[in-house]
Amino acid sequence: MAPFGARRRILDDDHPMTAETISMSRPPAARRPLFRRRSALPGFGLTLGVTLTILSLIVLIPLSAIAIKASSLSPAQFVAAAFSERAIAAYRLSFGAAFVAAVINGVFGVLTTWALVRYDFPGKSVVNALVDLPFALPTAVAGIALATLYSPNGWVGQYLTPLGIKAAYNPVGVTIALTFIGLPFVVRTLEPVMRDLSADVEEAAASLGAGRIDTILRVILPALGPAWLTGFALAFARGVGEYGSVIFIAGNMPYKSEIAPLLIIIQLEQFEYANAAAIALVMLGVSFLMLLIINAVQAWSRRFS
Amino acid sequence: MAAARARHPTEDPVWAKVLIIGLMLVFLGLVLILPLVAVFAEALRKGLQPALEAIGAADALAAIKLSLITAAIAVPFNAVFGLCASWAIAKHHFPGKALLITLIDLPFSVSPVVAGLMYVMVFGLQGWFGERLIDHDIKIIFATPGIILATIFVTFPFIARELIPLMQEQGVSEEEAAVSMGASGLYTFWRVTAPNVRWGLLYGVLLCNARAMGEFGAVSVVSGHIRGLTNTMPLHVEILYNEYDFVAAFAVAALLCLLAILTLVLKGVLEIAQPDVKRGGGH
Incomplete structure (x- = not known):
């Protein structure tokens, strides 16, 4: 591959620029050029071409197949498939459990991050590594482990049953699995922001007479707001679509403990491809919405940093 | 006092x-x-022996082999994609960059089940290419290619999202210097860029591999669950568990746990040795 810089230099030597060509080649100052500054590095066309081709083949075209399949239904059929009583119960469970799990992670994620960033305690590096376990552990493994723990005669479940709490094979179990899945999203989003919180502000608040609780509630927590929201949204979005860790602990009773992704698989097994696509399209719509919200929150938080 | x-x-x-x-x-x-x-x-409820036997069973070994093959194709594929995407995005200016990054991120927010479903819509019996594939006797769905495709999709952003911020942070001055002194693009990449991003690449590969070996939902949709043939390790765990063969299910699960722990240890070592890598992704 011929280096770009060298080739351009040769061209320049062959055609020394006159005043006219210089004025022509310079864009009007007021107009913002489309390509701000041409990078001198080669390979742009090739790498961007490969990127766009693979992205289209792996992600965009297959995703469009779902919309196209769902559009083979009439509007009435689509509503009947995507918003049947059973489907609505499944969305309610998937969204509801993901929301509750994200709230739980929102609370304990802040505590965990606070302890990891601010305190020293024995075993801290192990705890720090363990927080990422849900990223590394296959979801099915988490699923069977949690189902075993929280079943009525499991290690934890046996203490919950006398209290009248039925954890496994219930919406509670779904929430437990989604809490497992979502935790690192909250902690790892909060961590860098909490680390960068400047001590000056806290000291200023303290020296102005604010109590520790006041400082935390009015100075620290508001500063964490955007990162907290981002982590919450990431955990929620992941929870809505989660399948592997949930099906073992959920019980999978229609209308009661059946999550939306499972309903897609059931439709598929009954060869109701268009119905499966309709439910998938609703879930995709929610995913896109979550993605937009996350991006908006991040853009909003950048304005303050 | x-x-x-x-x-x-x-x-x-x-x-x-x-x-x-x-x-x-x-x-x-x-x-x-x-x-x-x-x-x-x-x-280990019944001792070490039954657990080892469960892992050594023919079906389990076939599942381990399929998981390894899947990861051995999906991870390098995503690494090549990640390197291309990050070179184009981090080292050049072009309009629509933010949109492109969002699209690369998309698989993170798509349910794995939906990911599996979309490949069934394309390559399945009733899909776009279903009949043509049968005519040519090519099986993608309920076969290894479908499993690999689904795995590539769910792990798609891992390496790219690690490399893009890393390369952006490093800027272009070193590469520009090399090119202006007459180095070719490929030479510049191998001698200047690659050494700068190799730890970030390894970090991305580590996380990508963990997810590739452990993916369940997407693979479950396209696999067909044929024992010894289209069963990956997580799917094998599911089958054993549903057959109430708990010791065997948890034995294979324990093997996956060891892989997860190894991943976390290597990740921790990388973060301590090369603090730069942690600035990337976040997923």
Whole structure:
């Protein structure tokens, strides 16, 4: 591959620029050029071409197949498939459990991050590594482990049953699995922001007479707001679509403990491809919405940093 | 007289520290630590021998092999994609860059089940290419290619999202210097860029591999669950568990746990040795 810089230099030597060509080649100052500054590095066309081709083949075209399949239904059929009583119960469970799990992670994620960033305690590096376990552990493994723990005669479940709490094979179990899945999203989003919180502000608040609780509630927590929201949204979005860790602990009773992704698989097994696509399209719509919200929150938080 | 050391105004009182660390440990214990312990306890419930036999069974070995093949194709594929995407995005200016990054991120927010479903819509019997594939006797769905495709999709952003911020941070000055002195693009990449991003690449590969070996939902849709043939390790765990063969299910699960622990240890070592890598992704 011929280096770009060298080739351009040769061209320049062959055609020394006159005043006219210089004025022509310079864009009007007021107009913002489309390509701000041409990078001198080669390979742009090739790498961007490969990127766009693979992205289209792996992600965009297959995703469009779902919309196209769902559009083979009439509007009435689509509503009947995507918003049947059973489907609505499944969305309610998937969204509801993901929301509750994200709230739980929102609370304990802040505590965990606070302890990891601010305190020293024995075993801290192990705890720090363990927080990422849900990223590394296959979801099915988490699923069977949690189902075993929280079943009525499991290690934890046996203490919950006398209290009248039925954890496994219930919406509670779904929430437990989604809490497992979502935790690192909250902690790892909060961590860098909490680390960068400047001590000056806290000291200023303290020296102005604010109590520790006041400082935390009015100075620290508001500063964490955007990162907290981002982590919450990431955990929620992941929870809505989660399948592997949930099906073992959920019980999978229609209308009661059946999550939306499972309903897609059931439709598929009954060869109701268009119905499966309709439910998938609703879930995709929610995913896109979550993605937009996350991006908006991040853009909003950048304005303050 | 033991004078009580005055507490710094930004330091929490001891009772608060104990309370927060205690709450954290109870929470992590219930959600993270006990499940991990339970997997090994259940696997070894009848001793080491039955657990090892379960892992050595023909179906289990076939599942391990398929998982390794899948990861061996999906991870390098995503690494090549990640390198191309990050070179184009981080080292050049072009309009629509933010949109492109969002699209690369898309698989993170698509349910794995939906990911599997979309490949069924394209390559399945009733899909776009279904009949043509049958005519040519090519099987993608309910076969290894479908499993690999689904795995590539769910792990698609891992390496790219690690490399893009890393390369952006490093800028273009080193590469520009090399090119202006007459180095070719490929030479510049191998001698200047690659050494700068190799640890970030390894970090991405590590996370990508963990997810590739462990993916369940997407693979479950396209696999067809044929024992010894289209069963990956997580799917094999599911089959054994649903057959109430708990010792065997947890034995294979324990093997996956060991892989996860190894991943976390290597990740921790990388983060300590090369703090730069942690600035990437976040997923």
